[in-house]
Amino acid sequence: MMRVDRDRRPPLGADPSLRFPEIRRGTLSNGLRVWTVEHAAVPLVSFLALLPVGASADPADRPGLAAMTSDMLDEGCGELDALELHDALARIGGHLDSEIGSDATILTLTSLARHANRASALVADMIIRPRLDAVDFQRVRELRLNRLIQLRDLAPALADRAFSRLLYRNHPYGHMPLGTEPSLQSVTLDEIGRFHRSMFTPSRMTVIAAGDASHDALAACVEAAFGDWRASSEAPAIDPALWPLPGVPADRLALLHRPGAAQSELRIGHVGLSRKTPDYHALLVLNTILGGQFVSRINMNLREDKGYTYGARTSFDFRRAPGPFVLTASVQSDATVDAIVESLGELDAIRGARPVTASELYAGRAALTRGYPRNFETAEQISRGAAQLALFDLPDDYFATFVPKVLSVDEAAVTRVAQQHIDPARLLTVIVGDRDKVAPAVHRLNLGIASELVPM
C-alpha cells in the first residue's frame, strides 16, 4: 500500500462543474405563475406556494394579522375540517411547512410522488379555500397569545424584538410577524377574511413544483388545482420602495434587564440594504469574511480566541426593502462589555484599519462558490432557491451567474462596501442580560448610558 506524505496537504484540483436544474416557467390564465423543476433522486414531489405578502403587510394597528392569516390556512379548507385535512396530509406521507417572514408567506407541501395530484389539490384548498371557522380562530389566537407569553423568557426572542423595534420603529419591519398582545386580542375573524381575500390572489402567487415527475406532469397538477381560481377583490400591490426609511435611533445602547441571566444576548447593527443592491455579491463576500462562517473574524475572535461565547455571527438580511445588518451573539455575562468592545472593533477594522487580506478574500469567495453545489441536492432546496428568484424578481440566469459574479469581487470592492455599508456611527447595541453585571463597565463603550427597556 502506498504510504501518504502527511506533511503535504492534498491539492484540490479543478472544481467540479454543476449543471443547474432547469426551471420551466409558465403562467396560468388567471395570472398565477407556475415554475417546474424535474428532480428524480427520490420518489417525492414538493409544491411551494409563494405569496410576496408578509408581516410587513400588516396594517399599522394590526401587527400579527398576516401571520395569523397564514396560520389559519391549515385549520380546515374546502370540504375538510382541520382534523380531516391533517389526516389527509398524513395519508400521502405529507410534510407541511408554513413560514412567514417580513416579505413573504410560503407554504410548502412535500409528499410521496405517487400522491402528487392530491398534494397539489390540498395546497390549493389551503391557499384558496381556508375555512376560517370561528372555533379554529379562537384556538389559534389563544395559542399565539400563549406563544407571546412564553417568549418573555426567551432571551434571543427578546433581543430580536427589541432590536427590530428600536431600529425600525413604525416602519413595516419594526415588528415581529407574531405581532403584539393588544393586536392579537382585538383582531377579528372578519379582518382575517378580508386580508385573505384581498392579498391571496392568483396574480400575486407563484407555485413552484419540483420533484420526481416530468415538467408537464408537475405543471398539469398545478393547473388542475389552481386553474379555476379567480380573485374576488385585490388590494393594491405592495411597493416597499415607497416606504420611508427610519432615521438613526436616538439611543445607541439599550438594555433589557434579565436578573441572574447566565449570559447576555447581544444584537449590534443598523439598517442595511435591500436585495436589489448592486453590491449584493460583494456584501456576501464581506459578510463571509466578517461573520458569516466559523472561520470569520468575529467568531474566531469572540469564540476561538477569547472564549466569550459558543458562537458569534453577522448577517445582512437582504429584503425587498432595506433589511437589518446585525451581529448576533450570546456571551457570558461578565464578558459582556469586552465582547461588545471586540465586536465594535471588528466592525470598524474591516473598513480600513485591517482591511481584508488576499488570503481572506480567496477563502471567503471560495467558501461561497465551491459550496454552491450543495444548495441543489434536494427538490425542496431547489424550490427554495427558485422562490428567492420569484420573490426578488431575479433574472432567469441567476444561478448560472452566481459563481462568476462572486469571483469577480476583489479586495478593493470588499473594502469599499464595508466602508459604504457598515457605519460605526449608526450602530445600535441591544443587550438582554443582567443589568448589575453589565452596568458597571458600560461607560467603557462610550455609547452613553444604556437606555433601559421595559419588559414586554
Place this chain on the structure above:
Amino acid sequence: MNIPYTRHTLDNGLDVLVHEDHGCPIVAVNLWYHVGSKNEVPGRTGFAHLFEHLMFEGSQHHDKGFFQPLQEAGALLNGSTNADRTNYWEVVPTNALELALWMESDRMGFLLPALTDAKFQNQREVVLNERRQNYENRPYGFASMAMMSALYPASHPYSWMTIGAADDIRAARLDDVRAFFQTYYRPGNASLALAGDVDTQVAIDLAAQYFGDLDAGEDPPAVQADAPAPPLAERRLLLEDRVELPRLYMAWHSPSLFAEDDAELDLVAEVLASGKTSRLFRSLVYEDRMATEIAASQNSRELGGYFQIVATAAPGRTLAELERAIGQALEALIEEGPVAREMERCQAQAEANFVYRLQTVGGFGGKSDQLNAYNIFLGDPGFFHRDLDRYRRVTPAAMQRAAREWLDRSRRVLLSVVPRGRTELALAGSEPVAVS
C-alpha cells in the same frame, strides 16, 4: 428501499462504507466513534463532548483550526456527541474528498502532538458558554437534567446529560484528554462512511491510503453499566425555572435501540402526539385547549430507552388536569389499542419518513450518517430496509401490549416545571430537585 453500500474493513479494524449517489457533485465524509457520555465516569461528566471540541483545534500535520482548509474548499462540516456515540462529518465538493480524508485521518492518528493547554482552556470556556446558552439561559433548560437523574441511579451514565455538569467540565484536565483519546479514538472503534459522487474503488483506495497506517491499538473497555432498573414506584419532582407557563414531563424506562417493542413504542408516540390528528393533540390542545403544546417520543439508546410525554399548560389550567387527561388517553390506548384509521395513518407516515431519509448524502441524518449508525450499533450497515420492516410489521395488538408493558403509571417519573416562587402549581406530592 435501501442505501446500497460496499464495506471494506482495513487491517487496523476501521470499517469503510461507500455509497454512490451521483446526483450532485458532492461527497459526504462521515466518521463515527463508538464513544459518548455513557463512557464517562461521575466527576468527569461532559468530557466526551468537550473532547469533541478539541478535535477541531488542529492535529500534528495541520496544527491550525480544522475549519479553515475545509470551508475554503466549499465544505459544510460539524460534529456532535450524544450518550452513545460521537460523529464528525464534512460535505465537500468532489475535488475536496482527499483533503477531508487527510484531515480526518490526521486527527484520528495525530491529535495529541498538537494538543496544548491553551487550546484546552479556550474550548473549556466555549463549552461552558454552550452550556449557558443551550441550558442555563433557556426556558425549561434544566428539565432534561432533572429527568435523567431521576430515571437513572447516579452511578449509571445515562443519569447525566452529554453536556455534563459545569463543575465537572471545570475539573477536566489535559491528561484526561490524552487518556480519552488513546482509549477511544481508535480505528477499530470507528466507522467511516463516504457517500456521494464518487467511485467506490477510488473511495476505498483513498480511505486505505489515509487511514490504513494508523495504529490499531487495543479495544476500548466495555461500558461499566448494567441495564438500568426502572423506578419501583412513581416519583414526583418539582423544578422552579424562569418560565411563564407550567410544564409537565412524564417518562418511563423503555426498550433500548432496535430492541423488541422499540418500533411499537415509536408508533405509540406517533399516535399519541404527532400532528393535529394525534390523540393527545386533539384532546388537550385542539378540543379542550388545556395545553399549548404536546410532544411524545420513544428515545431509544444502547443501554436502554426512555419514553417521554411533555405538555405545557395553557394559562389558568393546571398540571393536574394535564396529568389526568394524559393518563386517560394512555389508559384508553392500552385498553382498546389504536383504531384502523390511526394505524394506516401512522404507518403511511413512518414509511414516508424512510423515503425522506434518502434525500441527502451527508450531514446529521443523511445517508452516510445512517450507514454508520446501523454499522456502529448493529454491525449491519444494510439494516435500512429491515429497519423499515420493523415498522411495517407493527400490529395494533403489539402496540397495545407494548404500551401496557412499559407505560405503567406506577413506574413513571413526573416532573413539574413551574414559574419561580409558584411551587403550588406543581403536581401534589412533588419533591423539589436542585439542578444547576
